[in-house]
Amino acid sequence: MDIDALRSAHPDHWSKATAIRALTLDAVAAANSGHSGMPMGMADVATVLFEKHMKFDASQPTWFDRDRFILSAGHGSMLIYSLLHLTGYEQFPIEELKNFRQWGARTAGHPENFLAQGIETTTGPLGQGIANSVGFAMAEEMLRAQFGKKLVDHYTYVIAGDGCLMEGVSEEAISLAGRHQLSKLIVFWDNNNITIDGKVELSSSTDQVARFKANNWHVQEIDGHDPEAIDAAITAAKKAGKPSMIACKTHIALGHAAQDTSKGHGALTDAGQLEAAKAAYGWNHGAFEIPSDVKSAWEEIGRRGSEERFAWEGRLGALSERKQEEFQRRVAGDAPKKLASVVRALKKQASETLPKVATRKASEMALEVINPVMPETVGGSADLTGSNNTKTGDLGIFDTDNRKGRFVHWGIREHGMASAMNGMALHGGVKPYSGTFFCFTDYARPAMRLSALMQIAPVYVMTHDSIGLGEDGPTHQPVEHLAMCRATPNTLVFRPADVVETAEAWEIALSQKGTPSVLSLTRQGLPTVRTEHKSKNMVAQGAYVLAEAEGKRQAILMATGSEVAIAMEAKKLLEAEGIGTRVVSMPCWELFEEQDEKIRKRVLPAGPVRVAVEAGVRQGWDKWLLGERGREAKAGFVGMSSFGASAPAEELYEKFGITAEAVAEKVKSLL
Amino acid sequence: MDIDALRSAHPDHWSKATAIRALTLDAVAAANSGHSGMPMGMADVATVLFEKHMKFDASQPTWFDRDRFILSAGHGSMLIYSLLHLTGYEQFPIEELKNFRQWGARTAGHPENFLAQGIETTTGPLGQGIANSVGFAMAEEMLRAQFGKKLVDHYTYVIAGDGCLMEGVSEEAISLAGRHQLSKLIVFWDNNNITIDGKVELSSSTDQVARFKANNWHVQEIDGHDPEAIDAAITAAKKAGKPSMIACKTHIALGHAAQDTSKGHGALTDAGQLEAAKAAYGWNHGAFEIPSDVKSAWEEIGRRGSEERFAWEGRLGALSERKQEEFQRRVAGDAPKKLASVVRALKKQASETLPKVATRKASEMALEVINPVMPETVGGSADLTGSNNTKTGDLGIFDTDNRKGRFVHWGIREHGMASAMNGMALHGGVKPYSGTFFCFTDYARPAMRLSALMQIAPVYVMTHDSIGLGEDGPTHQPVEHLAMCRATPNTLVFRPADVVETAEAWEIALSQKGTPSVLSLTRQGLPTVRTEHKSKNMVAQGAYVLAEAEGKRQAILMATGSEVAIAMEAKKLLEAEGIGTRVVSMPCWELFEEQDEKIRKRVLPAGPVRVAVEAGVRQGWDKWLLGERGREAKAGFVGMSSFGASAPAEELYEKFGITAEAVAEKVKSLL
Incomplete structure (x- = not known):
């Protein structure tokens, strides 16, 4: 690559882009770890994007109508940290960059949304950023339709590498984006032909x-080092009327001895080579030193959007107070006050009418009263x-001709769905929930973990949650999935027993702002076990005494979901033999763990x-x-100690020994 | 669709294909559940494939050089059950079909490889079959290169639906197949334009x-109901020199009132509509009745390959006894006798030289001695x-010009990799192991579960197994993944502490035939803790006393992997204070669970x-x-109770309080 030619063709651009490359080299050298090559290869694209196109105001990183920038190739984190520092984000003084990858720094090895403003999503597990972006762009479409383009009108820009595009989730994402013609989604593919193992071939x-x-x-397809081509491509992409991919031919680790090699992907820490690269760039500055003219030029870019932001704030302020409040509530992600009351009414009705329905149906009943008020x-x-x-009934289908539609047909794409839900939740203004079979938590798992890590609150509606689904057999019957979800930090796993508990779980799940929820719901019908109305949300305690022992308490049965009714049956059998038996419903372990010991002891003496x-x-x-x-x-x-089998559900419960009789026998054997 | 025209154009074909449709309708009606539409839509393709192309002998379902047939759209299981019955597989008398989806039947809701011969792989979770097929086809290429085409020369045929192709793993699979020019892989896409929710659009x-x-x-692209077009397309696909996809335009639930609708995807049990469909087919037979001429024609198809099989057996028998034995050993999946001795030698050497290496490096050391003898x-x-x-060093790279290569560059495709490993293991003759970061178990998870369910034994080499990986941060740091893997039935999870335990774990993993293994390995260096050579494989006990207490035993420390060394340090601290402390290494819980109580009690009194x-x-x-x-x-x-963070590894262990001092303090607080 002829560095000198690049430099002389566009000297102002060159110095700005070189600042990114130099900071990357310095930070990786200081940390003695990290990934140098990608930021060095994509510095030109990022510079043009931020200078000429990105709508943002570095002084107000959370301005809602900003364009979103997603670094799907998250290992190249120094690219975004450099941009945030250079454009003047308060949270990114040069000290942060000097502390790259150190304890307590905002400049973690991979970008973490919860550590700093300006980082829209956590990336690193490849393919997630590009899949998140579909959710970002969908949320923007929906909100633009709902609030008008004076309040919502922005782009989602993504930088993706070969790794992102090899991951299967990228296919789910780009297929969805193409189907929904998400015209404000623009993806730059860092086409450098290098992966860790060698050439892409x-x-x-x-x-x-x-x-x-x-x-x-x-x-x-463009030369990813030609600023004019980059600019023209972005301009064309904006007009495309479709999601747009710009294949940027780049040189990984541009200008370094490791350029165009897989070595260039990693940490380029050799001092001599580092200096040689800087010399080739014509960059005669010490480590972490940015000449003031370059820094000023970048800070001007950081301020470029302030006028637009002012104007936007003016438009927001011109709305009626009620509309402003509603918009701000949506942006803040606060649940409306009505949520509690509609849930309470449903609970009361259920405790009175004692429906026998599957909890997936109970969930629908809850959503039927919740969706209209949320x-x-x-x-x-x-x-x-x-x-x-x-x-x-009221949602409508999200489609190219119905951007107000609130139901998404995700297709057979559990992973892409979950990752897009993350994107929606991160974008804000919408509250995503979506379903698949609980067993296919397996497919959605990489994104579900990220929901928890990113401290966002999508709701996973996982039906067909045990052998109770019957004939579809062991491929579809979760046995380890409750354990998997419960093992994951910062995740609420709900397994409600009836309509009342399901409604309570929904209330809690939709009130979360920093924790995702998994609702584990049955295919099969269940009796109402909460036969006495309590306005208090009992699921919020995590576990509680559903039925007290008659006479001396000799046994405590603990159960969740579909097995609560079995425990209640077992209690009957035991009480008939004079064995006083308490039944504890445990719909959410994580919430029970949070209770004072006093409460826990009262439930489990x-x-x-x-x-x-x-x-x-x-x-x-x-x-x-x-x-x-x-x-x-x-x-x-x-419970279960093996995979399930294909047969009618009742028979499976019998064959695997999950029956009231077996529970009663177990108790008696332990007395 | 003009059923009469189809019927009159190819009457013999029609009656054979109709037998599949009729059996499907009857079995689904009997079970009152299942998926009718797909077998009805793809009956023509399946009939032509089995009649004209599939190399198989129904009387010898495990003949090694048979063509493999993979029903990736596994919900259409009645297609394969019908074929196995009609062609005369012993395990599929008509009674099995009458028991479709019932307890104990081989005709489970989705095809389960471990229930019957003729079912090459378990399918149902969409996309898995097509991804497995890449492993099948790779294994065939490798074995053909190793043993010659007189012994190994067969095709892998796949039927995939829209669901399979929407799943991201399909992209990983087809990209791999294209890269490796797997010319003996032929995929039929059931292009019926219908999913459960409605039209594909x-x-x-x-x-x-x-x-x-x-x-x-x-x-x-062909008409999937035209037997001549199907035949011609398969013939052309065989000559393509590339993996070949045949897009078969079909009508789901052909000839039924639900044809071409999403209702047709599911269980078509309405008796009147069932009879009407049969009448339209010109099929005047009772439920589960196949006219003898049709059955005979199908059975002749089932015998078609017997001559070829005889010839193949002759060629095998003509080899030297030693070559025959080796071939049969490979097919049976038995580990060679030398495995134990090379592992023992490595253990002895390690216990003498006490290397301080990461267990990922220890794993490489083990593989360096194992691969040459396996x-x-x-x-x-x-x-x-x-x-x-x-x-x-000795593996060589699998590539289009080096089919003897035994190392696969899977690309950034953890899910596709794991699913192809399953395919290889199912194919037989090869023993797949492959690696990624332990955290990306998340990506591979759907296939890893299927390894366990299918009772096959690939080995997952999962390195960078904790916060010990350091700066890459929480996206890359597993904290819940050991729990996830351990929660999965029929999975051996190994977390070895040093070279000795790693070698022992490899010996066990490679000796398995029906259980997959996960090796959880460190990035960071660890001291050798097994300082005294024992020829006995101690990991095989699952947990054992690594170091006994000096004096009165007041504490037992239990640890795995990288934390065993910490436990040993803690023991020193405690013993220095006169607190007798035993250290138990627990490299494999599942194996310890299998031990007699006597042994468990000796370890954990x-x-x-x-x-x-x-x-x-x-x-x-x-x-x-x-x-x-x-x-x-x-x-x-x-241990951990939250996600990790980005910082150097030693600092993370300090900050998260996983230190010898913390362990010693914890013991003292409990004495």
Whole structure:
């Protein structure tokens, strides 16, 4: 690559882009780890994007109508940290860059949304950023339709690498984006032909340009180091009327001895090579030194959007107070006051009428009363709409001709769905929930973990949550998935037992702002166990006494979801033999863990035999069976220890021994 | 669709294909559940494939050189059950079909490889079959190169639906197949334009034909009901020199009132409509009745390959006894006798020289001695070859011009990799192992679960297994992944502490035939803790006393992997204060669970304080801390309860409090 030619052709551009390259080299050298090559290769694209196109105001990083910038190739984190520093984000003084990858720094190895403003999403696990971006762009479309383009009108820009495009989730994402003609989504592909193992040819012969076209995208191919070509391509992309992919031919680690090699992907820390690269750039400044003219030019870019922001604030301020409040509530992600009252009314009705329905149906009943009072909810399903029961009458279908539609047909794309839900939640203004079968948590898992890590609150509606789904067999029957979800930090896992608990779970899930929820819901019908109306949200306690022992308390049965009714049946059997039995419903372990010991002790006192019933694996239950004042000799578990099987549900419960009789027997064997 | 025209144009074909449709309708009606439409739509393709092309012998379903048939759209299981019955597989008498989806039947809701011969892989979770097929086809290429085409020379045929192609893993699979020019892989796309939610347009506008072409495939488009077109397309596909996709335009639920609708996807059980469909077919037979001429014609198809099989057996029998034995050993998946001796030698050397290396490096050391004596191993990495340490000197790279290469550059495709590993394991003759970062278990998870469910034994080499990876931060730091893997039935999860344990784990993993293994390995260096050579494989016991208490045993420290060394340090601190401390290394819980209580009790006796140390979440540890004779008041855990952070590894261990000092303090607080 002829560095001198690049430099002399566009000297102002060159010095701005070089600031990114130099900061990257310095920070990686200081940390002695990190990824140098990508920021060095994509510095020109990023510079032109921020200088000429990105709508943002560095002094107001959370301005709602800003363009969103997503670094899907998150390992190149120094690119975004450099941009945030150079354009003047308060949270990114040069000290942050000097502390790259150190404890407590905002400049983590990969960009973490929860550490700093200006980082729209956590990236690093490849493919997630580009899949998030679909949710960002959908949310923008929806909100533009709802609030008008005077308040919502912005682009989502993505930088994706070869890794992002090899990950399967990228196909789900670009297929969705193409289907929905998300014309304000613009993806730059860092086409540098290098992965960690070597050249891309080593593992791929896919024609990415043809692939994006096949997925109904507008595509351009440019020299990713030519600022004029970059500018022109972005301008054209904005007018494309489709999602647009700009294939940017770049040189990884441009100007460094490791240029165009897989070594260039990683940490370029050799001092001599570093100096040589800087010399080649014509950059004669010390480590972390940015000449003031270059810094000023970048800070002017950081201020470029302030006028537009002022104007936007003016338009917002001109709305009626009520409209402003509603908009601000939506942006803040606060649940409306009406949520509690509609949930309470449904609970009361259910406790009176005692419906026998599957909890997936109970969930639909809850959504039918919630969606009308929460215009921010966006529902969906991964091609199981009739099974997940996530679509309510009032939502409308999101489509190219109905951007106000609030239900998304995600197709058979659980991973892309979850990742787009993350994008929606991060964008703000909407509250995503969507469903698939609980077993396919497996497919959505990478994005579900990121919901928890990113401290956002999408709601995963996971139906068909055990062998209770019956004939579809073990591929569709979760047994370890409750344990998996519960093992994940910062995740609320709800397994409600009836309509009342389901409604309570929904209230809690939709009130979260920093924690995702998983609703584990049955296919099969369940009786109402909450037969006495309480206005208090009992699920919020995590676990509670559903039915007290008659006479002396000799046993405590703990259960969740569909097994609560089995525990209640077992209680009857035991009480008939004079064995006083308490039933504790445990719809949400995480919330119970948060309770004071006093409350936990009241629910789970020392002494009685404890038997837990859940149609999943035992892992995790020992905490409640043996811990919390329990004892090994007086504790038992009735559940699964293997994969399921294909047969009618009732038969499976019999064959796998999850019955009231088995529970009663287990108790008696422990007395 | 003009059924009469189809029927009159090819009457013999029609009656054979109609037998599939009729059996499907009858079985779904009997079960009152299932999926009718797909088998009815693809009956013509399947009939031509089995009649004219598939190399198989129904009387010898496990003949190694048979063509493999993979029903990726597994919900249409009645298609394969019908074929297996009609062609005369012993395990599929008509009674099996009458018991469709019932307890104990081989005709499970989705095809399960472990229930019957003729079912090459378990399908149902969409996209898996087509991704498996890449592994099948790779294994065939490798074995053909190794043993010659007189012994190995067969095709892999796949039927995939729209759901399979929407799942992201399909992109990983077809991109890999295109890259490796797997010319004996032929995929039929059931292009019926219907998903559960409605028409495909509802969620996708992707041009699948263009997409496959972009991924370097040969593509044809045909009428999926025209037997001549089907035959010609298969013939052309075989000659394509590339993987070939045949887009078959079909009508879901052909000839039924629900034809071409999403209702047709599911269970068509209405008796009147069922009879009307049969009448339209000109099929005047009772439920499950196949006229003898049709059955005979099908059985002749089932015998068609017997001559070829005889010839093949002759060629095998003509080999030297030693070559025959080796071939049969490879097919049976038995580890060679030399495995134990090379592992023992490595252990001895390590216990003498006490290397301080990361367990990922230890794993490489093990593979360096194992791969030369196990020509069946196939290694790989999802673009982290230098980090996962899965490539040894002798493997060679699998490529279009080196089919003998035993290392696969999978690219950034963890899910596709794991699913292809499943395909290889199912194909037989090769023993797949491959690596990625442990955190990206998340991406590979759907296929890893299927390894366990399918009772096959790929080895997942998961490096960078905790916060010990340092600066890359929480997106890359597993904390819940050990719990996830351990929660999964039929999975061996190994977390070895040093070279010795790593070598022992490899020996066990490669000796499995029905259970997958996960090796959780460190990035960071660890001291050798097994300083005294034992020829016995101690990891095989799951947990064992690594270091006994000096004097009175007051505490037992339990640890795995990188935390065993911390436990050993803590022991020193405690012993210095006169607190007798035993250290138990627990490299594989599942194997320890299998031990007699006598052995478990010897390792974990009642009485002493127990503290477990593991840089992951506590979930699951209560079994060993509170159960197995433990007590809540005398048990503690030192590990993670949140996501990690970005910083140097040593600092993270300090900050998250996973240190010898913290362990010693915890013990003292419990004494």
